[in-house]
Amino acid sequence: MKRFQQTVAVVTGAGSGIGRATAERLAYEGGKVILVGRTRAKLEETALGINRNSRIPMAEVFAADVTDPEDVRELAVYVTQNYGDLHVLVNNAGGSSHSRILNMSEKEWNYVQDVNLKSVFLVSQALGKIMAEGAKREQRDRAIVNVASLSGHQAGAEIPHYSAAKAAVINFTRSLALELSAYQIRVNSVSPGFVETPLTEQGLQNEKFVRAIQRNTAMKRIGTPKEIANVIVFAASHEATYMTGTDLLVDGGWLIK
Numbered sequence: 001m002k003r004f005q006q007t008v009a010v011v012t013g014a015g016s017g018i019g020r021a022t023a024e025r026l027a028y029e030g031g032k033v034i035l036v037g038r039t040r041a042k043l044e045e046t047a048l049g050i051n052r053n054s055r056i057p058m059a060e061v062f063a064a065d066v067t068d069p070e071d072v073r074e075l076a077v078y079v080t081q082n083y084g085d086l087h088v089l090v091n092n093a094g095g096s097s098h099s100r101i102l103n104m105s106e107k108e109w110n111y112v113q114d115v116n117l118k119s120v121f122l123v124s125q126a127l128g129k130i131m132a133e134g135a136k137r138e139q140r141d142r143a144i145v146n147v148a149s150l151s152g153h154q155a156g157a158e159i160p161h162y163s164a165a166k167a168a169v170i171n172f173t174r175s176l177a178l179e180l181s182a183y184q185i186r187v188n189s190v191s192p193g194f195v196e197t198p199l200t201e202q203g204l205q206n207e208k209f210v211r212a213i214q215r216n217t218a219m220k221r222i223g224t225p226k227e228i229a230n231v232i233v234f235a236a237s238h239e240a241t242y243m244t245g246t247d248l249l250v251d252g253g254w255l256i257k
């Protein structure tokens with residue numbers, strides 16, 4: 001039996017990069033996946049890729065800004081009305097700018113906190129309620145996976161706002177795990193190192209930067225979205241039923257170096 005058969009999953013930031021790879025993997029393994037992001041066209045591209053490989057549509061699109069409480073409320077209504085339950089939530093949407101603390105505007109700080117941290121709170125609260133209600137009706141493994149970052153484990157000279165937000169995601173994950181354990185909902189985070197996605201595209205055009213990453217990474221290379229998706233999907237699966245409140249660092253051995 002496929003690992004995610006009879007599973008309803010929501011993946012935020014599913015229109016590209018790690019979110020797209022995660023949605024593809026969940027669907028490939030039998031899950032019904034609701035793809036969330038702001039840009040409908042990108043989500044439709046993900047859905048097309050998934051649905052053309054399956055007999056019945058396994059992916060559908062819900063365009064929403066996960067920093068907007070009203071959009072998140074509408075997403076919760078959509079999930080309740082169409083599925084009545086939710087088994088897997090992947091809080092993957094995120095982003096950053098490059099800025100140093102002494103020159104950073106409050107607007108820039110707030111944007112990065114909102115997209116990386118507040119979004120995890122809003123979506124986990126709204127969809128966590130659906131998962132908790134479902135747990136009262138049906139006992140089964142349910143999981144939330146928050147995508148944090150290697151940056152949440154170390155200082156970030158050029159991305160201090162992002163490092164702060166991702167460190168908070170790692171600790172928020174622990175508190176959420178404690179609270180939702182009452183419903184047998186597991187909550188973990190995955191912290192990717194350097195991965196080739198639209199988020200890092202510009203930086204990775206700089207050969208000096210790429211060489212520095214390779215030099216400082218034990219595995220001597222940059223990661224792929226699939227390598228992160230594999231770990232997210234493991235944390236969401238019934239193979240990880242005794243794992244909650246932890247962070248899985250997937251950085252090719254950057255921090256040990």
Ligand SMILES: NC(=O)c1ccc[n+]([C@@H]2O[C@H](COP(=O)([O-])OP(=O)(O)OC[C@H]3O[C@@H](n4cnc5c(N)ncnc54)[C@H](OP(=O)(O)O)[C@@H]3O)[C@@H](O)[C@H]2O)c1
Nearest residue numbers: 013016017018037038039065066093094149194195197199
């Ligand atoms: N790539 C890396 O090296 C790396 C390393 C560590 C951690 N991460 C984390 O991994 C996650 C995925 O990033 P990625 O590298 O795959 O980059 P990406 O391709 O840029 O993916 C981020 C996705 O989030 C969506 N998004 C952004 N703001 C949103 C909002 N307000 N509401 C809904 N969706 C939103 C974007 O789509 P729209 O703009 O269309 O909404 C986009 O599809 C992020 O949390 C990132 O911080 C990445």
